Amino acid sequence: MFPESVIRFSEPRYTVSEPVAHGEVTVLRVAVRRHGDVSRVSVVRVHTKDGSAHSGQDYNPLSQELVFSEGQTERLVEVEVLYDEEGEMRETFTLQLTPDQHMVADTQVTKAIVFIEEKEGGDVGGITFPAVPLVVSLLVYEDPTLAPTETSNHPPTGYPLVCVTACDPRYPDYSRTLSLCVSEGINNTLTEYRWLLGSPGTPDGVASPPRELDAGTFLTSTRFRIQESP
16 A cells, blocks of 8 residues: 555666667666555656766666646656666665655655676676775775775785775775665675685796685685785
8 A cells, every 4th residue: 555645667677788889878767656545746856876887887877857737647767777888796886765846745766776687697696796896905804994905016925815895894895885775675694705826926927726716616715815925
């Protein structure tokens, strides 16, 4: 049963495929529906918010006012997903629904998560973390913001490496990713880890092929988020 009048996203999550060529877009159509009493006018707004996907790079930002006229029960919004040359795992952003400006209808299911599937396809599992994890030295695990960046030195030798997921309270942007972790029901204590390790290269750039550590690797476990550094 719905209250007297309710406006909500039709679904709490959507999946859309990334375009396969530069210049192409994929259009995701999302329904916003009104239930119950539809005899009066309601006005809400739908806008996008970045997750691991970024507006202008992975999708075109949206901020659209929706007017529900008398008797109208559904409005559609369209979000354009962009081609991205970088090979990435599934990315996410959210659609947000604001309260009724006329204060006629209640709003429920006010957030919908959009998953952008990698253009190459493939099964990435039923749960996707809302941001890329960090690999940091145990030396700075209590404050991963001190970890090396892409332009700085690698983690120091002599300390184990720690994988910090977006659902770990020590993740630098945890204040943003927490709500997505909760809405997806991600239990970070059940996370399994796969490590790709290789020896340092020689001065002429030669290095041995990386080796993947997984559940079948001797003396390791996919339940470990810590690996000894070389």
